[in-house]
Amino acid sequence: MSSTPQPTPTSSSNHPLTSTEYTLPNPPQHPISSIVFHPDPSSSSQLSRQFLTSSWDSTVRLYQLADVDANNASSSALSGEAKAQAARQVHSFQHGAPVLDVCWITPTLAASGGIDRRVRLLNLEDGSSTILGKHGSAICRMRYETSTNLLISASWDKTLKLWDPTAVEPRLLKTLTLPEKPLAMDVSPPWTASPLVPKEGVRRRLVVAMAARQVRIYDLEELRRRCDAMSGEDDGEQWDPEQTRESSLKYMVRDVRCNVDGIGFSTSSIEGRIAVDFFDPSSTSQARKYAFKCHRLLVDGIDVVYPVNQMGYHPVHGTFFSLGGDAVLSYWDPVSKKRIRQLPSFPSPLSAAAFSGDGKVLVVASGGVNVEERPSLPNEHGGEEANGEVGGIGKGGEGNVVLWVRENAAAESKPKPPKA
Template identity: 40%
Template sequence: MTSATPFTGRELTNPPSDGISNLRFSNHSDHLLVSSWDKTVRLYDASENVLRGEFKHGGAVLDCCFHDDSSGFSASADNTVRRLVFNHEREDILGRHDAPVRCIDYSYATGQVITGSWDKTLKCWDPRGAGSETRSLVGTYTQPERVYSMSLVGNRLVVATAGRHVNVYDLRNMSQPEQRRESSLKYQTRCVRCYPNGTGYALSSVEGRVAMEFFDTSDVGQSKKYAFKCHRKTEGGRDIVYPVNAIAFHPVYGTFATGGCDGYVNVWDGNNKKRLYQYSKYPTSIAALSFSKDGRLLAVASSYTFEEGDKLHEPDAIFIRNVNEGEVKPKPKVNPNPAT
């Protein structure tokens, strides 16, 4: 295992050999699923630092998610959607898109797998029909542009596409979006993640900003939204801006971490509009982040995202850090006029 300082966390052995596209903790354990441009999906036990399984695909794997601790799903640049059966290291093709599949998620509310592709469609699948696309495909829904990121909370699905479009769906009625929006950020969307409490979503861009949005369309609801600058530095009087690739919400406190191409992970208190913590710099760009189900662990993908083109860079690595309460717990607001 490569040495790591206690400030970055412990480094997992047997990391992917090419860019890490995403990583996700299980909702049931400390198992971690990792997708990569090296055409693999890897299953780790993050607590034990053990590689439990590896699946090879026909193209780069752009996203992955769990079903439960015995199976998961993957989205590949070879246009396929696959179900992965961990104990048997078996994979079945659930279906296909007409272009690389960028995003995948499993809805516990509906029991469906949802995929978003660069073919400008969303598709919903019944995982029980794996092996037969005619049995598994539930519906296809045209999007205004290529799907870049998506996120689920309860029955709500938020889809962010090229062209700064954002569609909000109710999974119980996918015939048309519940809301059609435009990103309040001026530049290309990198990541969207729903608030754990279901009231809205955070969206990041290539231009070092994060927007905090709310589903409530009333004037009062929309008055709460705001955007802020992050992952920037001033050098020689010049503002250097880094893409914000990853957002992950803490499952207990509702605070969130962001990861940027500057190699930093910051933790934010969105309600109080404050940065709570900044971790020590990682070797290269932060490509993905995920908190464990109880928020005790944070998985960090340190993986160059080619924002400066093809160049020599640090090898891809996955760090698992123990999260201290002081790093993620909101600080109480101070009453400026305490009662005497």
């Protein structure tokens, strides 16, 4: 893929609002850790425009966007300002500490986890929440897989917990011990209703990326079968993963996302790289995997490397976005191994984004924490004092969060046709 140095952003004017983009009023004051839309595009138009955010302000929020159906003349004619005013926050769920992740379970139920170690079930109808259980340390990732009805929580206590969230009495099914601290996790395929998912023969998997470059791949259908076969409480046995691998990336993983068609996954790192991998362990399939550089800026002749904070696959095209500390979002075609396009720079580092279930809308959160330049200027404590942001990127963090709604996501993320 192209690794051409990206232009250095200098101010928010580099990202002017277009006719298909607007910002939401009253966003969280602290950086957003995750964004997730309701996953089923066949749902009602109202439900398909709902999304959840988790934030470092210890809150999960449920938002409702205005209907942006292109076939609805009254909807498409609305100005960005009118759409922003029509969008609303439906509920907010307060937690005891920063929330690191949230996921949908059903149209009326979600789950969240974060620094306070609690797994919470969130009632999206009445705004109430209950504590399902807890870990011994912070919960960094939450995922739900529909066909197996497994809710999975990953914690820095080096465990995965498998939950049954929709039983008459929701409960913990099994605790899996990991060899290292988990850093990222995803289920495959991520969009079960996508037209790219084969009707038969797709295995439901869980990919866990950990410290020390370790990656584990679990067969979720096998995990569910073994959970159902247990009598009573956790039997204490260790269940081996389907595969154990070493990451293709040499530096710490920031995110892992599974392909829409269920054949593989991508990982990103703090060192401005993305690796594309495949589940099939055969030498032929493994020869297809690759990695590439991205999210780098040439500043005063120096190649500055930024973390790739998150990725996300388009449910219809199978392309994916990457976003980073350089305040840039790019779309990539994993088949042609090329960048499709790069959006104009946002005003501050990007922390999270998500496609809607039908792929028509993309919501992006700017205001993530900056990678700061630290020149040799001693401060009063004998350390070094920060003096500006590398590459002229605007300041992120508290008070600088913006939620951007882009309505032309389907068009701008579509693969380019091959040249004749």
